[in-house]
Amino acid sequence: MIVKETGDAASESVFNREDMLRSDRLPHIWCPECGIGTALSCFTSALGRSNYDLDKVAVVSGIGCSGRVAGYVKLDSFHTTHGRAIPFATGLRLANPELKVVVFSGDGDLISIGGNHFIHAARRNLDLTVICVNNFNYAMTGGQVGPTTPVGAVCSTTPFGNSELPFNLPGLAASSGAVYVARWTTLHVRRLITAMEEAMAKRGFSFVEVISPCPTLYTRRNKLGTGLDRMRDYRDSSDIRHGAAPDSVAIEFGGRITLGKFVDVEKPTFQDRLDDAMRASLGDKYRKNDRPPAVQASRRAIREP
Amino acid sequence: MKARTSSRFWREPLDAAKRIVPRGSVHIREERCKGCNFCVEFCPRDVLVSSPRFNLKGYHPPDVLTDRSCTACRLCELLCPEFAIAVSDAEREVPHAS
Amino acid sequence: MQAEASGVLTGTHYLDGDHAFAEGALAAGCRFFACYPITPSTEIAERTARRFPPMGGVFIQMEDEMAAMAAVLGAVWGGAKAMTCTSGPGFSLMMENLGLGIMMETPCVLVNVQRAGPSTGLPTMVGQADVMQARWGSHGDYEIIALAPNSPQECFDLAIEAFNLSERYRVPTLVMMDECVGHMTEKVVIPEPEEIEVRPREFTTKKPGDYLPYATNGNLVPEMVAAGQGHRIHSTGLTHDERGYPDMTVAAQDVLVRRLMNKITTNSADIIRVESDSLEGADVVVVSYGITSRVARAAILKAREEGHAVGELRLVTIWPFAENLIRELAGKVRGFVVPEINLGQIALEVERCAAGRARTICVPHAGGSVHDPERIYEAIVEVMS
Amino acid sequence: MARTEIRLTGFGGQGVIMAGYVIGRAAAVEEGRHATLNQSFGPEARGSACSAQLILSDDLVTYPYLRHSDILVAMSQDAYRRFVSEVRPGGLLVFDDSLVEPDPNSTLATVGAPATRIAEEIGKRIMANMVMVGLFTGATQLVSPEAARAAITNSVPTGTSDVNLAAFERGLECGLARAGTWAVREEAQT
Numbered sequence: 019m020i021v022k023e024t025g026d027a028a029s030e031s032v033f034n035r036e037d038m039l040r041s042d043r044l045p046h047i048w049c050p051e052c053g054i055g056t057a058l059s060c061f062t063s064a065l066g067r068s069n070y071d072l073d074k075v076a077v078v079s080g081i082g083c084s085g086r087v088a089g090y091v092k093l094d095s096f097h098t099t100h101g102r103a104i105p106f107a108t109g110l111r112l113a114n115p116e117l118k119v120v121v122f123s124g125d126g127d128l129i130s131i132g133g134n135h136f137i138h139a140a141r142r143n144l145d146l147t148v149i150c151v152n153n154f155n156y157a158m159t160g161g162q163v164g165p166t167t168p169v170g171a172v173c174s175t176t177p178f179g180n181s182e183l184p185f186n187l188p189g190l191a192a193s194s195g196a197v198y199v200a201r202w203t204t205l206h207v208r209r210l211i212t213a214m215e216e217a218m219a220k221r222g223f224s225f226v227e228v229i230s231p232c233p234t235l236y237t238r239r240n241k242l243g244t245g246l247d248r249m250r251d252y253r254d255s256s257d258i259r260h261g262a263a264p265d266s267v268a269i270e271f272g273g274r275i276t277l278g279k280f281v282d283v284e285k286p287t288f289q290d291r292l293d294d295a296m297r298a299s300l301g302d303k304y305r306k307n308d309r310p311p312a313v314q315a316s317r318r319a320i321r322e323p
Numbered sequence: 324m325k326a327r328t329s330s331r332f333w334r335e336p337l338d339a340a341k342r343i344v345p346r347g348s349v350h351i352r353e354e355r356c357k358g359c360n361f362c363v364e365f366c367p368r369d370v371l372v373s374s375p376r377f378n379l380k381g382y383h384p385p386d387v388l389t390d391r392s393c394t395a396c397r398l399c400e401l402l403c404p405e406f407a408i409a410v411s412d413a414e415r416e417v418p419h420a421s
Numbered sequence: 422m423q424a425e426a427s428g429v430l431t432g433t434h435y436l437d438g439d440h441a442f443a444e445g446a447l448a449a450g451c452r453f454f455a456c457y458p459i460t461p462s463t464e465i466a467e468r469t470a471r472r473f474p475p476m477g478g479v480f481i482q483m484e485d486e487m488a489a490m491a492a493v494l495g496a497v498w499g500g501a502k503a504m505t506c507t508s509g510p511g512f513s514l515m516m517e518n519l520g521l522g523i524m525m526e527t528p529c530v531l532v533n534v535q536r537a538g539p540s541t542g543l544p545t546m547v548g549q550a551d552v553m554q555a556r557w558g559s560h561g562d563y564e565i566i567a568l569a570p571n572s573p574q575e576c577f578d579l580a581i582e583a584f585n586l587s588e589r590y591r592v593p594t595l596v597m598m599d600e601c602v603g604h605m606t607e608k609v610v611i612p613e614p615e616e617i618e619v620r621p622r623e624f625t626t627k628k629p630g631d632y633l634p635y636a637t638n639g640n641l642v643p644e645m646v647a648a649g650q651g652h653r654i655h656s657t658g659l660t661h662d663e664r665g666y667p668d669m670t671v672a673a674q675d676v677l678v679r680r681l682m683n684k685i686t687t688n689s690a691d692i693i694r695v696e697s698d699s700l701e702g703a704d705v706v707v708v709s710y711g712i713t714s715r716v717a718r719a720a721i722l723k724a725r726e727e728g729h730a731v732g733e734l735r736l737v738t739i740w741p742f743a744e745n746l747i748r749e750l751a752g753k754v755r756g757f758v759v760p761e762i763n764l765g766q767i768a769l770e771v772e773r774c775a776a777g778r779a780r781t782i783c784v785p786h787a788g789g790s791v792h793d794p795e796r797i798y799e800a801i802v803e804v805m806s
Numbered sequence: 807m808a809r810t811e812i813r814l815t816g817f818g819g820q821g822v823i824m825a826g827y828v829i830g831r832a833a834a835v836e837e838g839r840h841a842t843l844n845q846s847f848g849p850e851a852r853g854s855a856c857s858a859q860l861i862l863s864d865d866l867v868t869y870p871y872l873r874h875s876d877i878l879v880a881m882s883q884d885a886y887r888r889f890v891s892e893v894r895p896g897g898l899l900v901f902d903d904s905l906v907e908p909d910p911n912s913t914l915a916t917v918g919a920p921a922t923r924i925a926e927e928i929g930k931r932i933m934a935n936m937v938m939v940g941l942f943t944g945a946t947q948l949v950s951p952e953a954a955r956a957a958i959t960n961s962v963p964t965g966t967s968d969v970n971l972a973a974f975e976r977g978l979e980c981g982l983a984r985a986g987t988w989a990v991r992e993e994a995q996t
Contacts, residue, residue, distance in 0.1 A: 032350045033409040040655065043666060045405055050357035050382065055404025063401060073629075073651040078495070089655060089667060094648035096498060097657035097667075098491065099521045105455075105488035109495025109503065110648060112479045113453045117499065117649050135491075138484040205365070207401040246360055296474050305477040307452070435831035435841070435957075605870060606827060606843035608834035712870075719869035791871065 035062040038072065040092045047086060051245025053204030053230030054084050057151050058091070060207050060228075061122065064214035075118045078107040080132060082158045083232075084124035084151040091122075101131030104139045107146050115289070115308060118218060119145075125152040129185055130165040140194035142288040143222040149214065150187060150225070153232035161235030168271035172239050184269070191225040192264035192281045198224035199264055199281035203252040204231070206277060213279060222287045229275060240271075346413040347395025351384060355407035358382030362399035362408055368392040371399060424448045424581075424617035427476040436609045438602040439464035439506075441573040442532060443472065444609070445580025446504050448617050451530070452478040453503035455492035457485050457511055460544050461600040462534035465506040486511035490518035490531065497527045498656065500647035502584060502622070504530040508600075509538045512551055513558070519593055520559035521658045523681060526635070526643060528587035528622065530580070532596040534603040535711075537762070537788025547600040548788035549711055550763035555595050556740050562678050564685035566692055567595040567740040569710040573607045579737070585620040586692060590684055591642050597739055599762070601712035601791060629653065636663040641684035685741055694737040695746065699725075703732030705804040706750055707758045708771055710736040712791055717760050720797035729805055739767065747774035756780030756804035760797045762788050780804055808864060810948060811872045813889050815857035816881030816902075821935030825879065826858035828939050828957045829949060833862045835960075836953035842867040855885050862948055878914075879942060880906050881921070881934065890914075898988040900942050902934060915988040917945040919980035928973055936970045937977035944981020946988070951978055 033041075039062065048054050065075065072093060079088035081100035088095040094117075098106045103121045111119040121128070128136050128150050139146060155173050156162040163173040166184045173180060191199045198220040200213040210228060217224035229252065231237050233245035242248060252275070259267075260278040267276040286294070296304040336342065349370060356378055362385050363371045370393045374386030384407075385399075397410045428447035436444070443465045446454075454473065456466040466482070473480045479496070483489040489505045496503040507515060512533045522529060533555070537548035551558075555567045566586050570576045579596060587594040625632045625644035634654040637643050646652050659667040660674045685692065696714075700706060705724075709717045714735040724731045732754070736743060747757070747770075756779050759768035768783035775781050782800045786792050812829070816822040823845045830841035844859040859872045874894035880886035880901045886908065893899065896915075899908055903918035921937035936958065943954045958974055959967045 032348075032411045033352070033406070035406065035409075039406060040666075041406075045355045045357070045380075048404065051359040051361075052404060055406070056361070056402055059401055059403060059406060073653065074649050076648045089657065092653050094498075094653055095655045096495070096525075096648075097655070097659065098494070099517050099658055102487060102491035102518060102521075105483060105491035106495035108481070108483070108488070109453065109455060109492035109497075110499040111495075112481060112492075113496035113499030113501035113503065114647065114649055134484050135488050138488070204404075205402070207398065211401070246364055249361060249364065300474055303475045305475055307477045307479050433835050433838075435827065435835050435843075435961075437843075601844070601870075604845060606830060606845075607867070608840060715868055715870050719873075722868075794869065 035059075035066060038062040038065055038092055040090055043090055046090055048083060049234045051231060051233040052083070053153070053228070053245070054087065054151050056204040056207065057084075057149070057210070057228045057230060058087055058122075060210045061087075061120075061149065061214055062091070064211045064218065067211065068215055068218060070118055070218070074116050075120065076110055078103045078110065078119065078121050080123040080127035082124040082127045082156065083153070084122065085127055085158075087122040101127055101135065103127065104132055104135040104146065104148065108139060108144055111145060112289075112307070119147070120218065121146055121148045123150065124157075125150055125154070125166040125187070126156045126164040129187065129190070133165065137190065137194040140191055140196045140223045140225070143195055143197060143285055144288045145222055147214075147217045147220070147224045147226070149217075149228065151228045151230050152187060153230045153236055155232060155236040157232050157235050161232070161239060166269075168269060170271045171236070173236070174239075186265065186268035187225075187227045188267050188280050189265040195223065195285070196225045196281060197222040197283050197285050198279075200225075200279040201227040201229065201267065201277050203229040203256060203275065203277065205249045205252040206256075209277075216279070216282070220282075222285055345395045346391070347393040347397070347410045348413045349387070349393055349399065350409045350411065352407045353378045353384040354380075355405045356382050356384035357405055358384065359404060360385075361402040361404070365402055366399055367396060368394060422619050422621045424614040424619045425450055426614040429611060429614040429617060431611050431613050434609045434611065435606060436573050437464065437604055437606045438570065438573045438576040438598060439534065439604070440468050441609045442506075442570075442576040442580045442596070442598065442603075443468035444611060445577035446530065446584065447472055447476070447478075448577075448611065448614075448619070449581040449584035450502045450619050450621075451504050451584060452476070453493065453496035453501040454478065454480045454505070455483050455489040455496070455503070456505050457483055457489050457507065459486075459508045459511045461536055461603050462506040462508045462532060464603070465532060465534070486514035487517060490515040490522070493529050493531075494518060494522050494525065494527050497529050498525075498648050500622075500649070502528075504532065504584075506532040506534065508534050508536050508544075509548070509551055510541065512554065516554070516559040520561060520563070522593040523559065523563045523565070524658045525656045526591040526681070527593060528591050528645070529593050530583045530587055530596065531593055532598055535597060535599040543789045545600070546789040547712065547762055547791065549597075549599055549713065549761050550766065550788060552597055552739055552761075552763070553766045555597055562682060564592075564682045565595060565740050566590065566592060566685065566738070567597050568737060569597045569739050570602055570737075571711055571714045571735065572602065573605060573609050575737075576602065577609050577611065581617060581619065585618070588620045588622055589642070590688065590692070591645060592685065595740070597711065599711045605712075624650070625652070633663045634665045635661060637680065641680055641687070689741040692738060692741060693743050695743050696735040696737055698733040699730070700732040700734065700750065702730055703753075704730045704755045705758060705801055706732040706734050706754050707760070707797065707801065708734045708736065708747070708767070709760050710739055710767065713760050713762060716791045716794055717797050719794035720801060723794070723798050724801045729801060731801055736767070742770050742774075744770070744774045747771055748776070751775040751778040754779050756782060758782050758784060758797065758800045758804060760784035760786070760792050760800070762786045762791065809867070810862045810877065811875045812860040812862065812877040812879065813857060813872060813875040813892065814860060814879040815855065815885035815889050817885070818856040820856070820881050821932060822856055822879070822881055823858045824961070825935040825939050825942075826860045828936075828954065828961055829942060830860050830862070831961060832949040832953035832957035836956045837949060839864055840867050842870045844870060855882075855888060857885065857889065877942075877946065879938060881938060883907065898946065900938065900945060902938060917941065917981065917984045917987055919977060921977060924976045925973055928969065928976070930969055930973070933969060933973035936973035940974040940977020940979070941981040942977075943974075944978045945984045946981075947985060
């Protein structure tokens, strides 16, 4: 049976990811054929398959198109300043160890203005999952060149083609210390969901890059066709190479894209190392931050009449 | 079974005749659709086509081309950037026959 | 609510302002501290790093000041009381997320141990030239609370006050210390925990679903919440409605920005603290804050010895500005003398409020040291002539 | 003692700030009076001139800086030369006579002891500052020896108080021998 539904007629129970979305805010602001919605779709599916208490999952975004993700997930969600999602998430996670904290943002936000935070969070192996939607340009502001724009690509601020070398994100994440690094496209939804699930389950700094079309700006300006054409290209021009050396997967303009899970290792987290060091120095005097005292106070307050 | 443009490496499973193929129902919230056609393009069983209708925003939402071929793989649901598609399990009926 | 005992180092101590401030923050219940090292604020961080581990506090030295301020905001939304410390260059970098803290109505404390600028300036030497930056440094319209201690004891006391005010008004509270006070060592008496009044965070008692994170119910300050409490809130730096959802309209902007300012301005009488002496019958009033208030004291005593009627007004709260008091005094005195370690910042506020009814003489100092009290004395005499 | 202004000075690394801290703490915490300590920070930690300002008072210290110091505690010749002129006439110089040679024409009262030499005899050159604290305590009687001992015990790193106290006692002995050389003038400074 095929059911076509509109508006109120839709069966709520069938749209079973709606409880993870602020559906009162849909449709979202992203352009037709943009992949961010698909990345978010995969994220909700990954959350649905994992067994997290959704009251204990928080999403932090920065600024930009992908930064709007925080506004559409029905979780504790924070839409912060440009580039600062990771440090905001750092405070959130360390102050409240009960939380599973996911940073969901774009390439310009996380890697350019937030690049320093990105490498340091990976270095510290903070217990965060970072999902980076890479659409190769600053889309929200009109398609300027970004830290991931391939050489030769035309952007509004590189009208004669980009001459700068871009960052290769898996290489950057891995060399900075991430314990989990994967790259998929918005076409490879099942693998992307698995990667998001694995990344969230990982203790430490996990990183998933999601290659996405930007049909309105990057794709159009570079005569790469429509968003749908990009999706076809992801099917035809990508190679899955699990375990490929992260520094070997750089993306070139018009070139094939290497996908896969590149890093999956165990390392003590920031908190593990801190606890060990403190116990070694202070013994029983060390008190780990199990739960913020203020939250305990609130629970008392709620019980009182 | 017809050749599929979206799966270059498709071959008929040897035990196809014995398999029970799940059935699905595709639910569409037309008002959310922005007409990207990801669902139409990548549906492995070509269940969906772009309709000639306009929704309120002026996009062509998907329409059903082939009845009863949906296998509830949910690829359209996952790919849809607009959360406009949900797939539910339909009753399992007869064993699949091509 | 009294202070949690584990954070209170009851007793008589001999501490500098930075160390005293750290103790005040711990007594106030601060359990998250993120910073980036910068002279002359570093001692606050160093003491906190040493004191936190036995009391379950989280200390992290971030990669820069933008990160430090962002981490503080994150920690507050995680449920902790949190602070950071910095000095001029770092204060500039924190302006970005100070704005986010104001917009998200995040209670937290930011200490600026002021040194002389602009830029790197005199890194180890005193300045008071960031007071206007405190008021106007982040973009957009806002009101802020800023305090200025003038002794290590007051660093302790105002640390607690700063946390309490930030919780009461859900606004980042600035403590505009200066290098002199930060590095000055004096007796600091820390009371018993039960004698310290600590304002707990007012978490909502509403059930998830009934709670709107930015609904004010008429009292201008919304109830607070923490991630993980089941409310699944959204908070954004964008202009937003009561649900916390972005609402990019002129109307929403008007409602939000006016409320963010009104919650401070309409409560300024509750917030503002000044210390005054001999204002009644004064011909001239010396208005000062921070270390300069103690330097001015020498000039005031000298002028009084010579028979001048000199009043003394010390701004413990710099922002919101004590404008009603200045307006009132302007009708009674011949003039104001405003010494400050900058080339005229608070003097502009005094002049604005005096509105031509009394003279305002700034005693400027470009920074690096305190004033020669003689310069302040000369300005007092100038008003009298 | 209404208000006494003291300059402590030497090379960075000699512990002159610590000496000021101990005397200040003795007065403020152990004796319940008031003491304000200010230190000048330079970018170089060691070897450069280093100085602290200490004000001892029965009342709350309002103006927290020196105007004319009553006492100069000098642990290096450079520091002595730099700061001797700010001492008021009739003031006191307390100095390490192994390192400082005062101007023979100076009218200041002087109390010297070979602090660094004594510290070396104890085996810890860095204890010279505690010898100076002892010398200061004995010679000026501005803080009691008991208060100074308590301040040392409560200020120095754990496990080092014995050697610090030993250095202090050696200095105190020298100081007490010179007690009465100089007395703080009675009238309060404004």
